[in-house]
Amino acid sequence: MxxxxxxxxxxxxxxxxxxxxVNGRASVDTALAARVQQAMRELDYRPNAxxxxxxxxxxxxxxxxxxxxxxxxxxxxxxxxxxxxxxxGYSVVLCNSDExxxxxxRYVAAALEEQMAGVIISSAGRAANVNRLIEAGTPxxxxxxxxxxxxxxxxxxxxxxxxxxxxxxxxxxxxxxIACIGGPRRLPTAQQRLRGYQRALRAHRRPADDxxxxxxxxxxxxxYQAMAALLDEGERPDAxxxxxxxxxxxxxxxxxxxxxxxxxxxxxxxxxDIPWAHLVRPSLTTVAQPTYELGxxxxxxxxxxxxxxxxxxxxxTLRTELKVRASSNRPSVA
Amino acid sequence: MxxxxxxxxxxxxxxxxxxxxVNGRASVDTALAARVQQAMRELDYRPNAxxxxxxxxxxxxxxxxxxxxxxxxxxxxxxxxxxxxxxxGYSVVLCNSDExxxxxxRYVAAALEEQMAGVIISSAGRAANVNRLIEAGTPxxxxxxxxxxxxxxxxxxxxxxxxxxxxxxxxxxxxxxIACIGGPRRLPTAQQRLRGYQRALRAHRRPADDxxxxxxxxxxxxxYQAMAALLDEGERPDAxxxxxxxxxxxxxxxxxxxxxxxxxxxxxxxxxDIPWAHLVRPSLTTVAQPTYELGxxxxxxxxxxxxxxxxxxxxxTLRTELKVRASSNRPSVA
DNA sequence: TGGCCACGTCGTAGATGGTCGCCATCGTTC
DNA sequence: GAACGATGGCGACCATCTACGACGTGGCCA
Numbered sequence: 077m078x079x080x081x082x083x084x085x086x087x088x089x090x091x092x093x094x095x096x097x098v099n100g101r102a103s104v105d106t107a108l109a110a111r112v113q114q115a116m117r118e119l120d121y122r123p124n125a126x127x128x129x130x131x132x133x134x135x136x137x138x139x140x141x142x143x144x145x146x147x148x149x150x151x152x153x154x155x156x157x158x159x160x161x162x163x164x165g166y167s168v169v170l171c172n173s174d175e176x177x178x179x180x181x182r183y184v185a186a187a188l189e190e191q192m193a194g195v196i197i198s199s200a201g202r203a204a205n206v207n208r209l210i211e212a213g214t215p216x217x218x219x220x221x222x223x224x225x226x227x228x229x230x231x232x233x234x235x236x237x238x239x240x241x242x243x244x245x246x247x248x249x250x251x252x253x254i255a256c257i258g259g260p261r262r263l264p265t266a267q268q269r270l271r272g273y274q275r276a277l278r279a280h281r282r283p284a285d286d287x288x289x290x291x292x293x294x295x296x297x298x299x300y301q302a303m304a305a306l307l308d309e310g311e312r313p314d315a316x317x318x319x320x321x322x323x324x325x326x327x328x329x330x331x332x333x334x335x336x337x338x339x340x341x342x343x344x345x346x347x348x349d350i351p352w353a354h355l356v357r358p359s360l361t362t363v364a365q366p367t368y369e370l371g372x373x374x375x376x377x378x379x380x381x382x383x384x385x386x387x388x389x390x391x392x393t394l395r396t397e398l399k400v401r402a403s404s405n406r407p408s409v410a
Numbered sequence: 411m412x413x414x415x416x417x418x419x420x421x422x423x424x425x426x427x428x429x430x431x432v433n434g435r436a437s438v439d440t441a442l443a444a445r446v447q448q449a450m451r452e453l454d455y456r457p458n459a460x461x462x463x464x465x466x467x468x469x470x471x472x473x474x475x476x477x478x479x480x481x482x483x484x485x486x487x488x489x490x491x492x493x494x495x496x497x498x499g500y501s502v503v504l505c506n507s508d509e510x511x512x513x514x515x516r517y518v519a520a521a522l523e524e525q526m527a528g529v530i531i532s533s534a535g536r537a538a539n540v541n542r543l544i545e546a547g548t549p550x551x552x553x554x555x556x557x558x559x560x561x562x563x564x565x566x567x568x569x570x571x572x573x574x575x576x577x578x579x580x581x582x583x584x585x586x587x588i589a590c591i592g593g594p595r596r597l598p599t600a601q602q603r604l605r606g607y608q609r610a611l612r613a614h615r616r617p618a619d620d621x622x623x624x625x626x627x628x629x630x631x632x633x634y635q636a637m638a639a640l641l642d643e644g645e646r647p648d649a650x651x652x653x654x655x656x657x658x659x660x661x662x663x664x665x666x667x668x669x670x671x672x673x674x675x676x677x678x679x680x681x682x683d684i685p686w687a688h689l690v691r692p693s694l695t696t697v698a699q700p701t702y703e704l705g706x707x708x709x710x711x712x713x714x715x716x717x718x719x720x721x722x723x724x725x726x727t728l729r730t731e732l733k734v735r736a737s738s739n740r741p742s743v744a
Numbered sequence: 745t746g747g748c749c750a751c752g753t754c755g756t757a758g759a760t761g762g763t764c765g766c767c768a769t770c771g772t773t774c
Numbered sequence: 775g776a777a778c779g780a781t782g783g784c785g786a787c788c789a790t791c792t793a794c795g796a797c798g799t800g801g802c803c804a
Contacts, residue, residue, distance in 0.1 A: 130791095
């Protein structure tokens with residue numbers, strides 16, 4: 077592979093001049109510049125990004141650390157990030173932490189070692205990882221999950237409000253005993269969605285029975301097990317609110333296995349949409365998040381922070397939207 | 411950020427010794443090594459990957475170039491790649507080419523500039539991109555799609571056979587007029603699946619009517635449009651074989667919009683599974699691909715090629731499996 | 745007209761942080 | 775005493791960027 081020196085020799089100039097032509101920062105005589113361009117074409121010269129990165133002490137890569145690459149919520153978000161990154165001249169690296177704090181820490185370490193230009197993170201755990209990045213001066217944006225104890229740009233959705241809407245909708249549809257399949261207790265999104273659920277019950281003077289709340293792991297399997305527990309233990313609910321998309325799928329699976337018909341004997345609303353929610357039968361009522369927009373916003377915030385590292389961190393909260401479909405349509409009791 | 415020289419000073423040794431301790435290549439006296447470890451901890455030393463990469467003329471990153479990050483087929487495949495990469499000490503960068511040859515070329519250029527340790531690619535277009543990598547000495551593995559005109563390690567599934575099985579199944583289920591929603595003509599997978607469809611028809615002496623074959627873009631929208639065309643133009647089929655998962659979803663959507671019941675009035679089999687195929691009503695008969703295994707195999711091949719660059723390229727073909735569910739269950743005519 | 749200064753260009757030389765080949769040293773063993 | 779292995783330091787090297795200074799030109803002022 078040709079280096080900058082080969083080009084310089086071919087064009088009869090110094091390497092510095094070639095560098096100037098490549099980067100367009102300083103002024104170079106037009107005739108010389110043309111000769112350099114010519115030489116670059118002839119040698120099929122590609123600047124060595126490694127050397128440039130070392131010298132500039134920074135890559136042009138953004139790391140995106142997410143907790144589950146298989147969740148369509150994240151893939152759509154990543155698209156939003158990618159589109160902005162592309163436009164701003166950055167590449168995007170995807171890191172899949174699998175909700176594992178250790179794996180997340182490894183990726184953060186890698187981001188530091190590789191001197192990534194920025195990090196967008198949906199953190200599984202404590203603030204330590206995020207703070208490590210901030211201390212090292214790496215621009216960071218938290219997405220989807222707020223990070224307590226870290227001063228960082230953040231993009232969220234109104235989880236509590238969305239959950240409240242969902243549960244209110246179930247109440248208005250006539251369901252009586254509404255259960256909740258919550259997410260992992262340590263995750264802020266799970267806590268907020270649970271609060272929304274409780275708030276709606278309280279507002280409508282429904283008792284908040286502890287037996288009605290189960291916690292899953294935000295995966296399909298967890299949703300299945302939580303649903304099974306709700307069916308087998310204690311007084312059976314007639315509707316459920318599930319705190320994320322994959323757990324909703326799991327719950328539906330369980331209900332199908334048990335032959336419990338939705339929405340007649342069990343109303344179902346899930347948090348976060350699924351691309352084919354309307355193909356599932358019955359079609360699924362969901363609290364839709366603006367996933368693409370979430371990614372876009374985070375990427376824009378990151379670009380701004382890179383441009384202006386010292387500005388105070390800001391938090392953007394996007395709205396959710398209740399999409400009423402068939403799974404929460406209780407047949408009126410005659 | 412502390413450099414290797416800071417650590418060397420702190421431990422009272424030379425930078426070379428610190429390097430040896432970090433990399434564990436050469437033997438270092440235990441006492442010295444301990445002092446170095448101590449100094450690294452005290453200074454919170456992180457090796458600068460950029461400098462190492464420059465010197466070694468290689469990063470420890472694998473680029474995975476895929477054509478649609480939103481397709482669960484690819485996300486599962488990526489998991490398989492990641493797990494192997496993780497174990498072998500590599501990080502994985504995801505590049506989303508969106509079936510766009512130009513975008514793909516940009517990512518390939520980036521992989522060359524950043525001197526990626528290896529590339530796994532599901533190429534959208536011609537062999538030029540892959541050959542550029544091979545010429546530069548970058549280890550490459552083609553996945554899911556063979557690359558004609560390039561001598562490269564390849565991992566495929568038996569597309570033709572899988573498609574044949576699917577169509578045979580529809581024939582045996584009693585469907586008469588079986589249509590095909592094929593993929594983009596230029597893609598080898600689309601060509602192979604189409605051939606499997608045609609072969610099955612021929613074997614059962616069904617006429618291969620050109621009117622019964624439409625081509626989509628491997629996305630949901632394309633499946634929807636192809637289905638609509640099949641319904642509106644010419645003699646209507648009573649079953650369809652769709653050449654990938656997202657187009658199957660699109661076709662189902664179209665059928666639902668038109669009120670055409672599946673499997674009574676239209677049998678449906680799709681190529682490639684969907685995580686929640688059994689939740690869609692009716693549950694979906696599919697040709698399942700070993701997606702995770704596909705990724706794993708490609709990653710293993712890449713690791714082998716990196717270890718032994720001169721070995722002749724090999725091709726691995728994995729088997730598909732027909733998963734019979736409800737969407738192809740034709741009610742027997744009384 | 746001569747001298748000085750500003751400015752546009754361009755080359756030299758170091759800096760970036762690690763890695764590794766080579767060589768010196770030291771202790772051990774035969 | 776020679777041979778050998780283990781150990782650790784020196785300095786070149788990776789490809790690029792950039793601070794600094796040199797050089798030439800032209801304008802302006804005395």
